[in-house]
Amino acid sequence: MKRTVTRAIGTVRLIAVLILSAGGVTVISLGIAIMIGCDALPELPEGLEGRWDPPVLEQVLPVTEDTVGLRFNRPVEAVRLRFDPEIEVREIRWAQEMLLVSGADPLGVGREYWLDAVVEDEHGNTASVLINFYGPNPDLPRVLINELVVRGSGNNPDFAELRVFEDGNLGGMTLYNGSPGRWTTRKVFPEMTVESGDYIIVHFRPENIPEEVDETEDKTDSGGLRSHPEAWDLWVWEGTGLPTTSGGLTLTEFPDGPVMDAILYSERTYDSTCPRHGFGTVAQLQIFKDVVARGGWKIAGDFVVPDDGVDPSDSTATRSINRDRVATDSDTKADWHIVPTRGATPGTENSEEVYEP
Helix, strand or coil, X not given: CEEEEEECCEEEEEXXXXXXXXXXXXXXXXXXXXXXXXXXXXXXXXXXXXXXXXXXXXXXXXXXXXXXXXXXXXCCEXXXXXXXXXXXXXXXXXXXXXXXXXXXXXXXXXXXXXXXXXXXXXXXCEEEEEEEEECXXXXXXXXXXXXXXXXXXXXXXXXXXXEECCCEECCCCEEEEEECCEEEXXXXXXXXXXXXXXXXXXXXXXXXXXXXXXXCCCCCCXXXXXXXXXXXXXXXXXCCCCCCCEEEEEEECCCCCCEEEEEEEECCCCCCCCCCCCCCCHHHHHHHHHHHHXXXXXXXXXXXXXXXXXCCCCCCCCCCEEECXXXXXXXXXXXXXXXXXXXXXXXXXXXXXXXXX
């Protein structure tokens, strides 16, 4: 993407490349290139009259069932739009402080799309963006994280269980191992219809065997460790497990979307002498901060400390971390307890028993 000024003595170009990833917009390169001829260099202040910085993409989000919005830092017009899979564009307009692109047909529920676009502002500055987004889901039900194992074993690997409270469609819903701003693995849910009372088991440490399949129509389709014939089994194919000492799970409406639920956990305690407040790594602190900032978790003090999370120290491969059966959701560690040995119940109702050391 470039804006060019041509003079007898040479050319000045401002070049920038931006890519929108799960964590936001990344500037790949930004610089000024000067191609000179036989004469002296141009007087840059005169040659750079007006605004020369390229438009910056700040956010992409579904607006309606057939419209996606691209929020730039200033008004722009579309020079080129290419979608994969292909979308027949019905209308392009600047409104609501966004470039709104409407298709002739509704976007697929939770379906991933890629957009390769070139836009231009009123000064002639252009920006090229390559972004992915997901079709909106108007039928997303209420779902909570219900049970998890973070210290799994060979025969009882790590998992997170979700509980569904309304009929609906899960397409595009996303479960992060971490937070939207700092994650290791995640599961973007396929389009699938669920009913109130359903359980979903997200397996974070698969064996990657043929029997492990995402169940979207039949709860008995999948085999694999800790799969359940009466629950929906989904697999994080690149997963190697959940952090054992400190981490979090964050459920969002779509990738990097509003938080539906979260759990933070840590076996560490606050240390006033530690710049990380007692967290073992910067990543652990960032996950806690990100989830709290997004409204997914409440803390006791003025700043985040490890003690704000659930303590997983007593949990094992069969002593899971459970929410109570009435689904208390205060977004604090008070919602959770650890069950006795062999008390884990992936795919069925949680145990109300509490582990006593």
